[in-house]
Amino acid sequence: MQKTVIIIAGPTASGKTALSVQMAQSFQTAVISADSRQCYREISIGTAKPSTEELAAVPHYFIDSHSIKEEVNAGIYEKLALQYAAEIFEKNEVAVMCGGTGLYIRAFAEGIDDMPPIAPGIRTHLNEQFARNGISWLQQQLQERDPGFYATAETQNPQRLIRALEVLNATGKSITTFRSATRSPRDFRIIKIGITPPKEILHQHIHHRVDHMIHAGLVEEVRSVLPYREHNALRTVGYQEIFSFLDGYISLDQAIDDIKTHTRQYAKRQLTWFRKDPAFQWFDGRQTDEIIAHVKQQLS
Known part of the structure; x- marks a missing residue:
């Protein structure tokens, strides 16, 4: 069988993490995260990292691999993720990639141009x-x-x-x-799976997740990374709104409402990005058995 990476992508709160763990268990392999923020050790609540149980269930790469003091970008990710895949392929024919950062997935699948250094x-x-x-x-x-x-x-x-x-x-x-748009050839096969539940269910998931983050201590987490607020990973939904609350511009209730609104908008942008790629096969993330059966059929 040709070495294969199964990419599971879709909007935030669509069920990617749970599906990727089940997929990796099914093939007795590991998951490479394609999330631009979950690699940072200092931010776990606002990035919705896999749970302790999920991390224990199968090996994960690019989770808690860096400090917020470091800057990671798509170019760095491409090199790292190719190394991770090569490592997994030493023992397994299949690797699973899971995430919602479209640029990182594109960098891994197609390559990315070297950007000039910025002072x-x-x-x-x-x-x-x-x-x-x-x-x-x-x-x-x-x-x-x-x-x-x-x-x-x-x-x-x-x-x-x-x-x-x-x-x-x-x-x-x-x-x-x-952006030269020259694709870098890959010596492995890629199967792309897109998942999203119906819109109203996705919005329910998003609202539930935001409430859970607040209860889990998001405000304290954001306070702990205040010195790094200019970092790209913190100029994102969930952190910007709490910074505004901590700066005294808005109430906590307003911040929570804003996070929900901005997360819904972000999910819509993610869907737009992934739907531009015709290689994605789309499913409702709750159809786990159907998705795994589809992948097995593609592999055989």
């Missing part, structure tokens, strides 16, 4: 401008200075906009010039 001062300046003037400032800057990129960009995603401006300020060139 730290550039990012700090842009983050300050974003904090002061909001997302509309980022949108306006890119619309004026890089209309080609802006036409196809995720214009509601501040991280993407800041990244594009960083490259523009550092090199004078559009981020699109560094």
Whole structure:
């Protein structure tokens, strides 16, 4: 049998983790996380890491592998994940990858272009401008200075906009010039599984998960990483809203409502990203037996 990576992707709170553990158990193999935040040891509640039981059930890679003091990006992830897969393939024909960070999955499956180095001062300046003037400032800057990129960009995603401006300020060139779109060949097969429950059920899962995070101590977790608030991993849903609460701008109830709203919006963006890739076969995440049977059929 050809070496194969089964990729399980989909929006947040769709049931990817539970399915990936069952899939890995079925093939007696390991899971490689494709989540850009679960690799950081200091943040567990707001990143919805696999539970202690799930981590014990099968080996996991790229969970608690880094400190928030380090910066991990898609280029670093590509190299790491290929190493993890090679390690798993020494003992097994199949590896499972699970996550919702589309850029990381694309980097692993297709390769990613080397981005130019960015001086730290550039990012700090842009983050300050974003904090002061909001997302509309980022949108306006890119619309004026890089209309080609802006036409196809995720214009509601501040991280993407800041990244594009960083490259523009550092090199004078559009981020699109560094995307050669040449796919790196992989010497293993990839099976892509997309999962999402019906929209109203996904929204219920999201709301339940946010309430659970608050009860589990999300506010204390966010407080503990305040010194690193400029880190990309913390400029995300669940952390930004609690920072606003801790800064005294909004109440805790408002922060919780905002996290739910922003998580629903994020889930929608994730679905849009993954649905652009025709290689994904889509299922309701609760159809575990059907999904595993489908994969086994693909492998035989």
